[in-house]
Amino acid sequence: MAAARRLPAGLFAVYKPPGVAWERLRGALETRLLRGERLHVRFLPGPAAGAAAPGLVAARVPVLAEHPLVTGPRFRRLRMGAGHRLDTKASGVMVLGIGHGNKLLADLHNCHLSKVYTVGGLFGKATDDFSDTGKLVEKTTYGKKLKGSV
Numbered sequence: 487m488a489a490a491r492r493l494p495a496g497l498f499a500v501y502k503p504p505g506v507a508w509e510r511l512r513g514a515l516e517t518r519l520l521r522g523e524r525l526h527v528r529f530l531p532g533p534a535a536g537a538a539a540p541g542l543v544a545a546r547v548p549v550l551a552e553h554p555l556v557t558g559p560r561f562r563r564l565r566m567g568a569g570h571r572l573d574t575k576a577s578g579v580m581v582l583g584i585g586h587g588n589k590l591l592a593d594l595h596n597c598h599l600s601k602v603y604t605v606g607g608l609f610g611k612a613t614d615d616f617s618d619t620g621k622l623v624e625k626t627t628y629g630k631k632l633k634g635s636v
Contacts, residue, residue, distance in 0.1 A: 495584050495585030495586045496584060496586070497587045497594070499580070499581050501577075501578070501579055502577060502578060505575070532545075610625060611626075612625075
């Protein structure tokens with residue numbers, strides 16, 4: 487029973503879609519890990535479909551052995567850290583650490599792993615914050631651009 491109450495620990499990767507802040511993603515994962523609801527499929531006696539005699543019907547029932555009244559209070563907080571933080575507009579893979587995995591995040595950071603970025607841009611427009619949603623401060627036309635001038 488003690489092993490069932492042990493906190494999860496280690497490193498794992500998760501995809502962060504654009505438009506979602508990394509703090510919100512981390513919070514949602516922490517909530518789902520803490521909730522930890524499990525259901526089992528049991529075959530209970532009941533009317534079988536199209537049969538005159540009673541048969542077995544598959545039903546999803548909660549696991550009562552892990553009910554809070556049986557096991558006591560669950561964990562209220564996980565120590566979860568992010569290996570790197572992505573901007574809200576960015577998408578990509580985030581490495582998260584739980585428990586002793588937080589110590590491994592520092593080792594992962596010190597490895598200086600290479601990163602690949604894909605950047606999109608629009609020629610002839612400039613914004614105040616250099617993003618696609620910023621206020622347009624300059625607009626220009628352009629003709630033939632040489633590869634050397636870009």
